[in-house]
Amino acid sequence: MKYYSTNNKNYKVSFKEAILKGLADDKGLFMPETINPLSKAILSYLQSLSFQEIAFEISKNFIEDEIPPNDLMTIIESSISFEAPVVKLSDQLNILELFHGPTLAFKDFGARFMARTMEYFLKDSNHELTILVATSGDTGSAVANGFLNVKGINVIVLYPGGKISKIQEKQITTLGNNITAVEVEGTFDDCQRIVKTAFVDEELKSKINLSSANSINIGRLIPQSFYYFESFKQIENTNRKIVYSVPSGNLGNLTAGLFAKKMGLPIHKFIAATNANDIFTKFISNGSYEPRVSEITLSNAMDVGDPSNIARIRDLLKMIIPKLQM
Numbered sequence: 001m002k003y004y005s006t007n008n009k010n011y012k013v014s015f016k017e018a019i020l021k022g023l024a025d026d027k028g029l030f031m032p033e034t035i036n037p038l039s040k041a042i043l044s045y046l047q048s049l050s051f052q053e054i055a056f057e058i059s060k061n062f063i064e065d066e067i068p069p070n071d072l073m074t075i076i077e078s079s080i081s082f083e084a085p086v087v088k089l090s091d092q093l094n095i096l097e098l099f100h101g102p103t104l105a106f107k108d109f110g111a112r113f114m115a116r117t118m119e120y121f122l123k124d125s126n127h128e129l130t131i132l133v134a135t136s137g138d139t140g141s142a143v144a145n146g147f148l149n150v151k152g153i154n155v156i157v158l159y160p161g162g163k164i165s166k167i168q169e170k171q172i173t174t175l176g177n178n179i180t181a182v183e184v185e186g187t188f189d190d191c192q193r194i195v196k197t198a199f200v201d202e203e204l205k206s207k208i209n210l211s212s213a214n215s216i217n218i219g220r221l222i223p224q225s226f227y228y229f230e231s232f233k234q235i236e237n238t239n240r241k242i243v244y245s246v247p248s249g250n251l252g253n254l255t256a257g258l259f260a261k262k263m264g265l266p267i268h269k270f271i272a273a274t275n276a277n278d279i280f281t282k283f284i285s286n287g288s289y290e291p292r293v294s295e296i297t298l299s300n301a302m303d304v305g306d307p308s309n310i311a312r313i314r315d316l317l318k319m320i321i322p323k324l325q326m
């Protein structure tokens with residue numbers, strides 16, 4: 001499977017290169033060249049598959065022969081090692097609980113899978129990688145936890161001082177070993193700016209191999225599509241039309257849902273729920289994309305003024321609705 005850059009369809013790399021690099025050299029995001037539907041047999045036997053078996057079938061679809069089946073299963077067994085239960089609220093309303101991982105954020109799925117996959121690709125090289133990540137709370141905790149003691153990888157987490165919860169600060173700053181936390185006097189946007197500046201600093205890049213663990217990395221999105229299938233499997237009465245409402249910030253979760261739909265999961269509709277930072281809502285309703293400085297709200301993981309996955313969403317919408325002009 002090749003991955004192209006959303007800035008240039010002719011710039012293509014392997015899955016290994018896409019996950020290790022994070023961002024393409026032309027600043028585009030990596031996208032799978034094709035997203036094949038899962039076989040009808042797998043879809044009709046979903047109920048008889050375990051979460052890990054589902055994860056295996058989906059990741060094979062994205063990774064193909066770049067990781068042998070046994071090694072892929074080992075990665076899945078150690079990363080997707082907690083459940084994603086669907087809880088029934090009322091006759092037509094269910095909630096998917098994504099907080100059963102070690103840091104209580106749904107980002108554990110992506111961070112753990114990505115960490116173990118990178119470790120796999122680096123294991124026989126003396127290539128050292130530094131992951132630089134900005135966080136408003138959830139991402140930093142999940143990434144720090146996911147990469148703790150992963151050989152060959154150092155993680156530097158930048159967080160805005162006084163603006164993340166006490167628990168999250170402890171989750172990020174108490175791990176030690178290959179995890180370094182840096183408290184930044186400023187906002188999340190300031191942290192993000194430092195990361196972006198580092199990524200375009202040629203001198204720095206010539207000295208260390210930098211990579212990203214924000215949801216621009218395709219390695220975080222693939223595992224997020226696992227739980228769409230897993231939750232669909234658990235919903236009773238699947239002859240009803242199923243709608244997923246997805247709390248959205250950088251649109252990684254929504255992108256993973258669109259991957260699932262492309263793979264044949266019969267999702268009728270998505271609701272991308274935003275807070276006051278409704279850039280995506282406006283984009284969907286009138287087709288014009290107008291990023292702006294994020295507004296601070298109580299749901300700070302959704303306070304994003306320029307969602308990083310927008311380029312992927314545009315390409316996916318064109319794949320799903322070929323006539324669409326966006």
Ligand SMILES: *Cc1c(COP(=O)(O)O)cnc(C)c1O
Pocket residue numbers: 105106107138139215247248249250251252253254301302
């Ligand atoms: C990360 C996060 C979001 C936003 O998810 P995206 O994939 O960035 O759209 C929403 N809610 C919570 C609790 C989060 O941790």
